[in-house]
Amino acid sequence: MGPCVAGAAQPGHERSRGTIVQITVTVNGVTSSHDVEPRTLLVHYIREHLGLTGTNIGCDTSSCGACTVHVDGRSVKSCTMLAVQADGAEIKTIEGLASEDGTLHPMQQAFMENHGLQCGYCTPGMVMAAVSLLEEQPNPSERDVRLGLEGNLCRCTGYHNIVQAVLACAAK
Ligand code: FES
Numbered sequence: 264m265g266p267c268v269a270g271a272a273q274p275g276h277e278r279s280r281g282t283i284v285q286i287t288v289t290v291n292g293v294t295s296s297h298d299v300e301p302r303t304l305l306v307h308y309i310r311e312h313l314g315l316t317g318t319n320i321g322c323d324t325s326s327c328g329a330c331t332v333h334v335d336g337r338s339v340k341s342c343t344m345l346a347v348q349a350d351g352a353e354i355k356t357i358e359g360l361a362s363e364d365g366t367l368h369p370m371q372q373a374f375m376e377n378h379g380l381q382c383g384y385c386t387p388g389m390v391m392a393a394v395s396l397l398e399e400q401p402n403p404s405e406r407d408v409r410l411g412l413e414g415n416l417c418r419c420t421g422y423h424n425i426v427q428a429v430l431a432c433a434a435k
């Protein structure tokens with residue numbers, strides 16, 4: 264067997280298994296622990312370990328915002344954070360925004376009423392960022408909303424109704 268054959272163990276060259284770290288996080292009110300590799304991104308942890316696929320990966324440049332979640336109450340692009348950095352944190356994803364009885368969050372309702380709901384890729388991140396925006400700035404101007412959402416991209420450039428939805432939610 265030659266040296267390039269997959270799986271061929273070479274004396275003195277044991278394969279590295281890498282370090283595994285256990286993390287405990289509370290996601291949408293449920294606390295659980297998982298073993299992860301230190302390199303695991305939070306977005307991969309959310310999607311692959313927890314099966315919460317509303318949080319999307321829309322780029323590989325930390326620029327689209329499709330992966331936006333709330334970590335300890337703050338809006339975070341979960342592709343810019345390692346899962347191990349979230350150890351002990353409270354995380355909310357789009358799946359945790361509506362009430363348990365299914366009542367939509369006011370922002371989800373406003374997106375629906377103002378035709379701000381677009382594709383499944385950008386919308387969850389937009390909604391999560393919009394909720395954070397109003398928590399920090401309850402009475403934003405249109406310019407404030409546009410600036411507040413500038414980290415979230417819609418590749419179809421359909422921003423008008425999204426901005427109207429956020430303003431309508433703020434006015435409620
Ligand atoms: S996937 Fe995180 S910003 Fe695009």
Ligand code: FES
Binds near residue numbers: 382384
């Ligand atoms: S990227 Fe989602 S509607 Fe444009």
